Amino acid sequence: MKEIYLPIKAEVVEVLDMTPDTKLFKVKPERPVHYQPGQFFMLSLWGKGEVPISITSACGFHEYVELCIRRVGYITSAIHEVKPPCDIGLRGPFGNTFLAENAKNKDIIFVAGGLGIAPLRPLITRVMNEKKRSRRIALLYGSRNPGEILFKDDIEAWQEKGLQLFLGVRKGLQFILSAGKKDNCLLSGSGPAAESSRIPKISFKNAYAFVCGPPVMISPTMITLSTMGMDENNIYTSLEAHMKCGVGKCGHCYVDGVHLCTDGPIFSYAEIRKRRLQIV
Amino acid sequence: MKKNLIMDKNYLSYWLRQIRKTMSLIAPMRLKNADIVFKQVDNIHEIELDCPASLPSPKEFLLPQKEYMFRFSKNSVDVLKDCTKRLIFGVRSCDISAIDLMDRFFGEKFVDEYYMSRRENTVFISIVCNNPDPTCFCIGLGTGPFLKSNFDIQLTDLGDRYLVETGSKQGADLIRGYSHLFSRPKKSDYDDQYEVILSSQSKFEKRISLENTRQKILNEKINDLFWDWIARRCFECGGCVYACPVCTCFNVVDRMEQEGDGYRFRIWDACMFKGFTRMAGNVWPAEKKGSRIKQRYFHKLLYYPDHFGRFGCVGCGRCTITCPGHVDMATIAHRIDVGDRRRR
Ligand SMILES: Cc1cc2nc3c(=O)[nH]c(=O)nc-3n(C[C@H](O)[C@H](O)[C@H](O)COP(=O)(O)OP(=O)(O)OC[C@H]3O[C@@H](n4cnc5c(N)ncnc54)[C@H](O)[C@@H]3O)c2cc1C
Ligand code: SF4
Ligand code: SF4
Ligand code: FES
Numbered sequence: 175m176k177e178i179y180l181p182i183k184a185e186v187v188e189v190l191d192m193t194p195d196t197k198l199f200k201v202k203p204e205r206p207v208h209y210q211p212g213q214f215f216m217l218s219l220w221g222k223g224e225v226p227i228s229i230t231s232a233c234g235f236h237e238y239v240e241l242c243i244r245r246v247g248y249i250t251s252a253i254h255e256v257k258p259p260c261d262i263g264l265r266g267p268f269g270n271t272f273l274a275e276n277a278k279n280k281d282i283i284f285v286a287g288g289l290g291i292a293p294l295r296p297l298i299t300r301v302m303n304e305k306k307r308s309r310r311i312a313l314l315y316g317s318r319n320p321g322e323i324l325f326k327d328d329i330e331a332w333q334e335k336g337l338q339l340f341l342g343v344r345k346g347l348q349f350i351l352s353a354g355k356k357d358n359c360l361l362s363g364s365g366p367a368a369e370s371s372r373i374p375k376i377s378f379k380n381a382y383a384f385v386c387g388p389p390v391m392i393s394p395t396m397i398t399l400s401t402m403g404m405d406e407n408n409i410y411t412s413l414e415a416h417m418k419c420g421v422g423k424c425g426h427c428y429v430d431g432v433h434l435c436t437d438g439p440i441f442s443y444a445e446i447r448k449r450r451l452q453i454v
Numbered sequence: 455m456k457k458n459l460i461m462d463k464n465y466l467s468y469w470l471r472q473i474r475k476t477m478s479l480i481a482p483m484r485l486k487n488a489d490i491v492f493k494q495v496d497n498i499h500e501i502e503l504d505c506p507a508s509l510p511s512p513k514e515f516l517l518p519q520k521e522y523m524f525r526f527s528k529n530s531v532d533v534l535k536d537c538t539k540r541l542i543f544g545v546r547s548c549d550i551s552a553i554d555l556m557d558r559f560f561g562e563k564f565v566d567e568y569y570m571s572r573r574e575n576t577v578f579i580s581i582v583c584n585n586p587d588p589t590c591f592c593i594g595l596g597t598g599p600f601l602k603s604n605f606d607i608q609l610t611d612l613g614d615r616y617l618v619e620t621g622s623k624q625g626a627d628l629i630r631g632y633s634h635l636f637s638r639p640k641k642s643d644y645d646d647q648y649e650v651i652l653s654s655q656s657k658f659e660k661r662i663s664l665e666n667t668r669q670k671i672l673n674e675k676i677n678d679l680f681w682d683w684i685a686r687r688c689f690e691c692g693g694c695v696y697a698c699p700v701c702t703c704f705n706v707v708d709r710m711e712q713e714g715d716g717y718r719f720r721i722w723d724a725c726m727f728k729g730f731t732r733m734a735g736n737v738w739p740a741e742k743k744g745s746r747i748k749q750r751y752f753h754k755l756l757y758y759p760d761h762f763g764r765f766g767c768v769g770c771g772r773c774t775i776t777c778p779g780h781v782d783m784a785t786i787a788h789r790i791d792v793g794d795r796r797r798r
Contacts, residue, residue, distance in 0.1 A: 425703030
């Protein structure tokens with residue numbers, strides 16, 4: 175029988191300080207792991223406990239994985255104390271994935287708030303690598319202050335491949351909305367010149383959106399995007415819940431008839447509304 | 455596999471004594487002048503069968519209140535798994551139905567190896583309830599007082615003898631080698647069985663239809679004020695969850711014994727507790743007591759039927775006995791079904 179609670183060993187090979195409370199951990203699991211964008215690991219420290227952490231490195235089959243962790247409590251503080259070389263435990267990957275296949279050849283808008291960029295990073299990287307000239311892809315990215323912009327190198331690389339970057343989520347959404355009121359067509363260049371540079375040039379009707387960030391950001395973003403005419407089935411987000419097992423057994427993440435750890439954590443806006451899932 | 459036999463009551467203790475040689479025997483016993491609990495049997499004659507249902511359910515033996523999962527030290531990790539062979543004797547039908555639900559829950563998708571290891575080594579002898587307790591309402595759910603299938607061995611007390619039905623391979627293994635204790639049932643035995651069941655069915659004091667309750671909830675007849683009103687009487691003690699044979703939620707905790715050495719274990723947890731869903735940064739998704747109670751009852755009354763085709767309640771009535779605020783499944787279901795002035 176497969177041991178679902180037994181973590182495999184993983185060696186921490188590098189730790190990078192990203193902001194005062196966020197570190198990037200590069201770890202080498204005992205055996206290479208295969209994962210998809212949006213999935214998470216249960217990271218385990220013997221003697222402390224386990225926490226769910228999204229995989230932030232490029233997806234696929236890899237020897238190394240990267241985890242971006244913010245210090246917020248008991249276990250994450252303990253993880254921040256880890257100095258390489260050192261072993262930690264990993265279980266997973268768990269959870270469903272961002273279905274990027276459906277969004278093939280469609281415009282995409284990514285909305286990330288703070289650490290929300292971490293689970294989106296593998297997806298953005300994949301999309302930008304597969305991107306053809308005609309496709310328009312935008313990233314709205316906000317953080318508490320400009321010093322906390324994460325993954326600057328990646329963002330530059332994506333911009334070189336044609337990503338439209340907009341810093342500041344709330345401002346970005348406001349621009350989208352105010353521009354939307356002026357003229358219903360938000361396609362390239364149709365707004366007043368001064369504003370058009372701040373509006374993602376994508377066609378909202380056919381676009382896909384992937385939204386990740388703190389709950390206070392998720393609902394207004396989803397509402398704005400659907401107001402702009404985006405199909406609710408095409409707006410995805412990753413929900414968060416207290417998790418203990420990651421495999422649908424402990425019951426901690428069970429809300430409204432779904433286990434966020436196995437049925438989620440990724441849901442479309444349509445599903446969230448249908449099931450009346452709570453965005454905490 | 456299905457086989458019916460008759461056993462004289464005088465043979466029971468001999469049979470159990472023989473079986474006990476190969477596995478640990480667990481049965482309902484009376485603590486000194488107090489509650490009935492399932493525990494390991496030292497003296498077979500101390501087994502209590504004519505008694506109210508045990509307060510702690512036998513789920514304890516499949517999902518213990520505290521189960522050690524791993525022992526870790528600086529450079530090694532041991533998986534701790536319980537493989538003790540157990541016979542649990544004298545279980546009621548409702549509890550067997552609850553175990554059937556747990557089997558399906560722990561056995562689907564990611565299979566829980568700790569539960570399975572205990573489950574595969576446990577066999578049950580259940581007894582048809584001739585005298586249901588005043589709190590029992592299994593009759594409305596089809597989970598008791600007797601079972602048609604899904605049991606290992608089911609006994610029906612026919613006065614001076616038992617009708618012994620085997621329903622599984624593990625059950626059949628308990629009979630094998632003891633054919634001298636059993637005889638073929640006669641027509642009169644089946645007639646007596648019929649009488650016993652009819653008489654038992656007539657003794658139920660509570661008639662509760664969870665299906666009506668479910669329909670009322672689905673038709674949005676119940677609003678959040680109802681749950682808030684229930685919540686005012688709940689002490690958040692968690693007793694209803696711990697006593698319930700169907701509830702399975704657990705927490706996982708690490709404990710250090712000394713530098714680098716320790717255990718990881720799981721313990722029962724309850725969705726009735728405020729901290730159950732707490733997240734870092736002081737986020738409390740289910741801060742309101744009413745929303746937690748609603749979640750628990752929606753799980754049992756709506757989500758279980760959606761997912762498993764059966765209610766997440768077997769009508770054992772334990773929450774009725776436990777709840778100090780008198781807001782148990784039977785009461786709540788009755789309020790929802792039959793009416794309450796706060797209902798729209
Ligand atoms: C699918 C998913 C992906 C995540 N990805 C990341 C990531 O990439 N980087 C990152 O920094 N954080 C991520 N988180 C949040 C992270 O899991 C929590 O910050 C972490 O559990 C807090 O643990 P703690 O012991 O430090 O906090 P404490 O407040 O001390 O929490 C104690 C316990 O509560 C539970 N808990 C508390 N907060 C959360 C929470 N927000 N989510 C789940 N369980 C919680 C945990 O079981 C934890 O052990 C993710 C959460 C989820 C659900
Ligand atoms: S909800 Fe109450 S009556 Fe139903 S199975 Fe659980 S403890 Fe028994
Ligand atoms: S037993 Fe009663 S008082 Fe205790 S948590 Fe359950 S409903 Fe609340
Ligand atoms: S984390 Fe345990 S059930 Fe989802």
